[in-house]
Amino acid sequence: MLTLDHFLVQWGDWELTADFTVPPGAKVGVLGPSGSGKSTLLAAIAGFQPLNAGRILWNGDDITDLPPVARPVAILFQDNNLFPHLTAAENVGLGLRPDLKLDKAQKAAVDEALQRVGLEGFDARKPGQLSGGQAARVALARALLRKKPLMLLDEPFGALGPALRAEMLALVDDLVRETGATLLMVSHEPADARAVADSVILVAEGRAHPPVPTADLFANPPEALRDYLGG
């Protein structure tokens, strides 16, 4: 269970507030206009963006001051952050040990993660030898391997075409179902949220609103979402 308690991030006169709880195992879309603070929200939860006020709690424990590595969080960004000089297996292995000194069990876990995202046999390829969809799968395998209970996706599949994106979202859906992880997913495509998310956090006008059931939100969209959806 993720709780944002009187959460505040501020730059000059720009601010983002949040005050809500996300139930365990929820699959939550994060929607809102460009510049509203969706990436900032995820970066703060992951520990890359300090808060100006408030607290972040995981299952009741205060994680506000923990460094990113000590948080129960795996985050996947749009550009996937693969290292071009490392193989697919090494890029995945970084999720376990930054120095890549993996023991036998850890190497087996890397193989298993690659297999789980459908990349068996691609372990020795470097990112330049992978398609966009395959590279996204490598990044997903790395996030998966960390076995964190909270998975944050900041538009990691935005650069992919609609068919590949749908395939990746289906894979994410399967993976979070298997692991019981809580998912927060930023998307510029409301259809993606409708496909995967059972609830939606709307970020607009300085506030990340508490999650509401996806069907309710789209049946009766608030003005900020109507603007965002283009009327």
Ligand SMILES: Nc1ncnc2c1ncn2[C@@H]1O[C@H](COP(=O)(O)OP(=O)(O)OP(=O)(O)O)[C@@H](O)[C@H]1O
């Ligand atoms: N390090 C920073 N310092 C100052 N302002 C920042 C910083 N990072 C982001 N901002 C500003 O904070 C606001 C929110 O940015 P953020 O990237 O979170 O929005 P977003 O909703 O994810 O946008 P988009 O949909 O375009 O990706 C923007 O006005 C942005 O310019």
